Amino acid sequence: MATNPVQFIQQTRAEVAKIxxxxxxxxxxxxxxVFIMATLTAIFFAVVDILIRTGLQGLFDLLG
Structure with a gap:
């Protein structure tokens, strides 16, 4: 459905007025x-990373 440029501009202005x-x-x-949630997420993943690394090191020490 084609809209002429004048109608398009009018419709665009009407939508912008609703913002x-x-x-x-x-x-x-x-x-x-956002900063708080980003910090909490970073801390969570750092702790999970440390736990996984520690677990894998313990496992490798047992097996190797």
Whole structure:
């Protein structure tokens, strides 16, 4: 379905007018939460990595 350029621009402006931008406070809180979750995820995977490495080293020491 073809739309002429004038209609396209009008529809685009109508859709852009519907956008609700977050407040500064929402952006700051969301950013802080992302940093917290990224840090917790990094710590979790570091601990899992250490546990797997320790387990494998113990297994290899028993077998080798």
């Amino acid at each position: 609700v931008w977050p407040t500064r406070r929402e952006v700051i809180l969301t950013t802080i939460m």
